[in-house]
Amino acid sequence: MPDAIRPARTDTFEHTISGLLTKRADLFNEAERIRDRLAEIRNDIGALDRVLGTLGYKGDLDAAMPRQKREVIFGRGELSRAIYEELRNAEGPLSSRDVARSIVALRGDDARDRAYLSGLTKRVSKALREMLKDGNVYAATDTRGNRVWSGKAQLNR
Template sequence: MPRTEHNIGRQRSTRYEICTNGLLTLRGRQLQALRLGTDPNAQANIEAIDRVLIDVIGYTGNIAEESRDFRRTSTFRRGELRRAVADVLRKADRPLTTLEVAKAVLEPRGVEVSYARKHKARVTNVLAVLKVMAGEGRVAKTTNRQGNLAWSFAPL
């Protein structure tokens, strides 16, 4: 294939943008591993990545600022909260409020739950799962004796 026809020479980068981005991402993951204590070599890996960025690639930006540990640790994996909510409702002998479902699902994992402002997002996540399941017909929405919204499992 002729070089001038397909302009191959211009497609090559001399600034290593993709490599730099990958190394900064890897450094962020190593920071997370260092914070969580999952990798005993995380600190050595971070130092090695810094040496490659500076000495080999010639990166001049602020490495620490560009590769902060932004990742959060999630309490549940994909679909796990939904399965846990369904299990709690299956085992319940009466309709449960959203807060009761949230406590039954989250407290075994060491997460505190209440209607306080700092815990409201977790209760809201459980409520969102309950609403989706109600839309699918898997969960029935009722009210309890106090007039609060309650949920019960609706077998198919």
């Protein structure tokens, strides 16, 4: 039988599972190394910019940089839909950071990435301010003076 299908030698796929888990761990470690290297490069660029400024360079450093491809994190309306969904399912008012944490968890992104979470919190906050202008969400202040957000559906509970 030249083209016969050979039956699996095990029914549990333990070798396959083990191999996939090993590959997953390798990729996760590689992603951490890349993220660390990227942070080093950003620090080096900042140091070079400071030295250029100290030496009297007056030009526009950003104009001298090659154009980078814009990284699209959310598609059109995707962030707003995610925010509405989080507010709709929340038990009470949420801070912008709480909404961002929920979105990170929902998307399966790395919740330990502080820079990503901080950037997303800023985006969420800006989106919520726009939603407030449109009358689609409500804002209040918690006991610590922080702004918290709720959706219209929460008020009807």
